[in-house]
Amino acid sequence: MDYIEKIELNHHPFLAGRFASMNLDISDYTFANVYLFRNVSRYQILTRDCASFISACNRQGQNYIMPLASPENCSPDTLRDLLNRDNFFFPIPEKWLPFFPEKEFRISFDESESDYIYLSRNLATFAGKTYTRHRNHLNQFRNVYQPVAQILGREHLSDAMSVLQSWQAESIALPAKTDFAICAEALENFSALALWGTIYYIAEKPAGMIIGEPLNRSMFCLHFAKASRQYHGIYEFMFNDTAKKLQARYPYLNLEEDMGNKNLRKTKSSYGPERILKKYRVGLA
Numbered sequence: 001m002d003y004i005e006k007i008e009l010n011h012h013p014f015l016a017g018r019f020a021s022m023n024l025d026i027s028d029y030t031f032a033n034v035y036l037f038r039n040v041s042r043y044q045i046l047t048r049d050c051a052s053f054i055s056a057c058n059r060q061g062q063n064y065i066m067p068l069a070s071p072e073n074c075s076p077d078t079l080r081d082l083l084n085r086d087n088f089f090f091p092i093p094e095k096w097l098p099f100f101p102e103k104e105f106r107i108s109f110d111e112s113e114s115d116y117i118y119l120s121r122n123l124a125t126f127a128g129k130t131y132t133r134h135r136n137h138l139n140q141f142r143n144v145y146q147p148v149a150q151i152l153g154r155e156h157l158s159d160a161m162s163v164l165q166s167w168q169a170e171s172i173a174l175p176a177k178t179d180f181a182i183c184a185e186a187l188e189n190f191s192a193l194a195l196w197g198t199i200y201y202i203a204e205k206p207a208g209m210i211i212g213e214p215l216n217r218s219m220f221c222l223h224f225a226k227a228s229r230q231y232h233g234i235y236e237f238m239f240n241d242t243a244k245k246l247q248a249r250y251p252y253l254n255l256e257e258d259m260g261n262k263n264l265r266k267t268k269s270s271y272g273p274e275r276i277l278k279k280y281r282v283g284l285a
Helices: 009-022 031-036 076-082 094-099 120-125 129-144 154-170 180-188 234-246 262-270
Strands: 003-006 044-048 051-057 063-067 088-092 105-109 115-119 148-151 196-202 205-214 219-227 252-254 275-277 280-284
Touching: 009 031, 031 180, 031 219, 044 076, 088 094, 094 280, 115 120, 120 129, 120 234, 120 252, 129 234, 154 180, 154 196, 154 205, 154 219, 180 205, 180 219, 196 234, 205 234, 219 234, 234 252
Parallel strands: 063 088, 219 252
Antiparallel strands: 003 044, 044 051, 051 063, 088 280, 105 280, 115 252, 115 275, 148 196, 196 205, 205 219
């Protein structure tokens, strides 16, 4: 018999512990992502045969199951029993694929669901031809502005909300079509979600912010980067500054997926990803 639970803040220790033990590079496996997108993706904790999973729904309305442990630790019968002709396991790292025999399972992936992985040192230096345009924008920004960076804390949250509101006001999309509400909830639950971030001030006015969290021992995941367009080059500055702050501890940065957005894909590709991390779907053959 299945036991279903809505995901709440009090699930943080349980899910964060599971994600840490899995030690994956995939951005989906963070508590903040699961909690903040719990309504969009219909995330629920599913327990069957004493094994726990997350049941979810993607942008196409398809049901999928997120494992909370390596398949080698789960009964093959339970894995098969969770699937039907319409759903699938996702996101599955490449190293888990051998646990799903081709005779029983079909394996596929969607490029728009892949994560963009960067070397922190590359974004911290912007060295080489790949970064010529970003380096120029960064230098132009520094020539005009004198930004002040503050590690995001409780005393900065109202300023961070001001940044988010300015970003939304400049967006061509309505709030319902952006991640405005999701980012706002991240700020409201910043401490409870164990998030880390930096807020940037220009002439004492809040101008931009970056928010993320550790994904594993070597990779940091950036969830939100928001700034006002009036400051040309501020995004290059924020990514460069964040990489400088994190590179000693986290050699890799995960900037998540592009969701099939062509402009977002172009932007993320321009920053010279070290690799594009495929996230596989595994269904019944």
